[in-house]
Amino acid sequence: MNVLLLAASAALLINQSAPAAEPRVVTARGDLGADERATIDLFRNARDSVVFISTRQRVANFWTRNVYSVPRGSGSGLVWDEAGHIVTNFHVIEGASEAQVQLADGRQFSATLVGVSPQHDLAVLKIGGAGFTAPARVPIGTSSDLQVGQNVFAIGNPFGLDWTLTKGIVSALDRSLPNENGPDIRHLIQTDAAINPGNSGGPLLDSAGRLIGINTAIYSPSGASAGIGFAVPVDTVMRVVPQLISEGRYTRPSLGIEGDDDINDRLKSASGIEGVFVLRVDPGSSAERAGLVAAQRTRRGVSPGDIVTALNGKPVSRVGDLLARLDDFRVGQSVEITLMRGGEERTVRLELEPGS
Structure with missing residues (x-):
């Protein structure tokens, strides 16, 4: 009992002698820098054109012969036109039985496959129907005049974290990667903008907010971004995608x-x-x-x-x-x-x- 009284008395003395805590003064931030405002505007203008793609695969139970649909993977994509065509990577939808596309405004659609070009790691899906209203699309740029050192921005869904923006520079141009589905993938843009699993199929933009590439791969022993990412240049996309939409395949x-x-x-x-x-x-x-x-x-x-x-x-x-x-x-x-x-x-x- 005496111990409790002593402890209570000590706590009372400490509380009486401690100074009253006062809130810290908030310092006004001031205006954002011009480069920050430009980056914010770029993301706001481009975000609605980027989609989240989730795929499923049908598997059969050997014993019961029941067919199940199980999640297979996810990635990103880009709204290509008002008709609802979505451009993404071939490896995002490879082996999938069905794909679901979610727009930035929350709308979800079951997608149909229009065409693929494995040698370019590109694919086109189709969403929407009667009364479909496509979100705003990013303007198309060029990749033939890119320069090492210029700023680039990647938007996608890394690790399923939706609508993420990363910034970097063009690290190198005209890179090539071996391709299991045919000839080497050439003329790739190399960037240090953080690209991780799930970013695949999303857009790579220049500082004017123009599409200059479709993010496709990373070089990383761990599977996470190591500052070496690659994008299919938009000049290639512009040559391949219209053929996929009109013919369902790319004729090399x-x-x-x-x-x-x-x-x-x-x-x-x-x-x-x-x-x-x-x-x-x-x-x-x-x-x-x-x-x-x-x-x-x-x-x-x-x-x-x-x-x-x-x-x-x-x-x-x-x-x-x-x-x-x-x-x-x-x-x-x-x-x-x-x-x-x-x-x-x-x-x-x-x-x-x-x-x-």
């Missing part, structure tokens, strides 16, 4: 020849010639009309025919590299290829044809 331009990188590496090692060895010439193609000759098997091994060493004066040494360079052109355009055969070099001009 072709020379009418075929090659194989594994065989190509062995032939380069054996011959010491850097280039793409023609293994087949398509019948009736412009390559056949120009007199290109494919490699032939002989008793002693393989007898090289024509070897493509350059396209429009730029050296090529791999099949994937050649296909990626051709992707800068359209079907019907003409290109000049440099050929080597029997130690002699020549150039021919071929009209690009629809590839498979």
